[in-house]
Amino acid sequence: MKQTNTILVVDDFQSIRRVQGNTLARYGFKTKEAEHGKAALDILYSGDAEIDLIVSDYNMPVMDGLELLNKVKADHKFKDIPFILLTSEECKEKKKEAKNAGLDAWITKPYKIDAFINRINFLLKNN
Numbered sequence: 001m002k003q004t005n006t007i008l009v010v011d012d013f014q015s016i017r018r019v020q021g022n023t024l025a026r027y028g029f030k031t032k033e034a035e036h037g038k039a040a041l042d043i044l045y046s047g048d049a050e051i052d053l054i055v056s057d058y059n060m061p062v063m064d065g066l067e068l069l070n071k072v073k074a075d076h077k078f079k080d081i082p083f084i085l086l087t088s089e090e091c092k093e094k095k096k097e098a099k100n101a102g103l104d105a106w107i108t109k110p111y112k113i114d115a116f117i118n119r120i121n122f123l124l125k126n127n
Contacts, residue, residue: 004028005029005124006052007030007120008040008053009033009055010040010068011035011056012059012061020055023113024120029120032049036061037062039062040054040068041063041072044077052082054081056084058089059088069101082104082123083104084107084123107119
């Protein structure tokens with residue numbers, strides 16, 4: 001059985017990726033980082049790491065979080081990977097669109113770390 005889960009952290013700000021990565025590492029997770037959705041897809045398709053969960057920002061250049069979500073959920077190899085949007089975006093219509101695309105959780109920034117880690121653990125356990 002796999003001991004450590006790998007989480008793909010997708011955000012266009014390196015400082016946010018670093019903070020999320022450090023936080024996740026403190027809770028025993030490995031991380032891979034991508035600066036936008038296209039880079040995240042490149043990581044997934046490279047096969048270099050088995051990704052167990054994706055945490056993505058919504059608003060990013062090149063490919064935003066919703067487009068990434070749609071591409072992940074449309075691919076039979078990746079559709080079962082739990083997907084969290086961690087964002088300051090609060091538009092109800094965007095939330096509904098993401099939910100319809102197969103989103104597992106929408107977490108609004110700022111967030112409570114304990115709730116964030118609990119949601120990750122829940123999704124990993126129940127996937």
